[in-house]
Amino acid sequence: MPRTGMMAIRKDALVNATISEIGRAGTLDVTMGQIAKSAGVSSALAHHYFGSKDDLLLAAMRRVLTQFGAETQVLLGKADTPRARLSAIVAASFGPQNFRDEVVSAWLNFYVMAQTQPQAARLLRVYQGRLKSNLTHALRPLCPDPTQVAATAAALIDGLYIHALSGPGAPDADAAIATVEAYLDGVTQ
């Protein structure tokens, strides 16, 4: 069975399985065995390619972050006014790629992980810095206090994310987008 060039394929499958299993279990303490099984390989192979569970978890986090960044850039590229830039960032945050149950669950757990894992904390800061910087930049021509508004909007987005996990009655993507847009409409002229 050993076909060469499997490394990329297996790494990819394992990262996907990690995100999916975290979403399914809703918690970070999924086992390497579960993840490996979900990826269709042995747990030994997961260790072989990633070294440790933490490394695999970080790789999954990076994947989520990268996907989010890419989506944001795509939507930002289509926006030509500052206000449209804001909407692009919001749309990326709650887009179907990023605002899935598994991904949101992964986010929540990454927050927990970041409390003890320095590398996870660093990754989280990278995301928060980028989001805030994007927001601030778009807000600069639109309101007198872009920094404060950007911080508020960022917190609001994160709050809506975790609220989305609290079962039914939780905001769907459209409702979340409408909420953030309404806030932004209120503070921009």
Add this chain to the structure above:
Amino acid sequence: MPRTGMMAIRKDALVNATISEIGRAGTLDVTMGQIAKSAGVSSALAHHYFGSKDDLLLAAMRRVLTQFGAETQVLLGKADTPRARLSAIVAASFGPQNFRDEVVSAWLNFYVMAQTQPQAARLLRVYQGRLKSNLTHALRPLCPDPTQVAATAAALIDGLYIHALSGPGAPDADAAIATVEAYLDGVTQ
């Protein structure tokens, strides 16, 4: 050493130790041994009084929730205008009793726990329901869409909570209060 009437004292100490250890470790996977040690008893005693780790975790969650509810009621009692009611809710959310590192950390982990533990999920809904209801009630005379504004404010508060954990540069209580107050000022007449 066996003095009678220890049950209440031990339970209290164990619940306190649980919150404190979750805060110290930043994660839910603290061991019964750690908690018991921090409370000055054996892990067997922790099991004796609480039956299981989950029960102890839930008791700790209830304690946090109760404390928050009590603080809210105290501050609401002192407020005599709708606008003052809003400020009271915000002040309770970020008051020194509730907005401590350990408590915020416990909150974050309770969110994770609520993904799998039905009782934790139920408790979380209780809190969210009360907060939203309090906010909506205070907002009714102040703005045309109290439900939507309450949902936004609730999400904003939770977002600021988890942002408070992301190390230095994170908002302190005063900044968080100012942020929410600024939002509320913007949407109330």
Add this chain to the structure above:
DNA sequence: TCGTTTGTTGATTGACCAGTCAATTAAAAT
């Protein structure tokens, strides 16, 4: 005084899991 209740723990058990390793297979390279 003596049995009963309450408080308490050390030792143990049973399960689980991250990580390691030696062994196996098949493709690639020489």
Add this chain to the structure above:
DNA sequence: ATTTTAATTGACTGGTCAATCAACAAACGA
């Protein structure tokens, strides 16, 4: 054709941890 390299796994290990239990100590009640 033979050596090397990549892919893959089953079996194992060392450690951890929740939960149990039997036993002991002190207060209390009769």
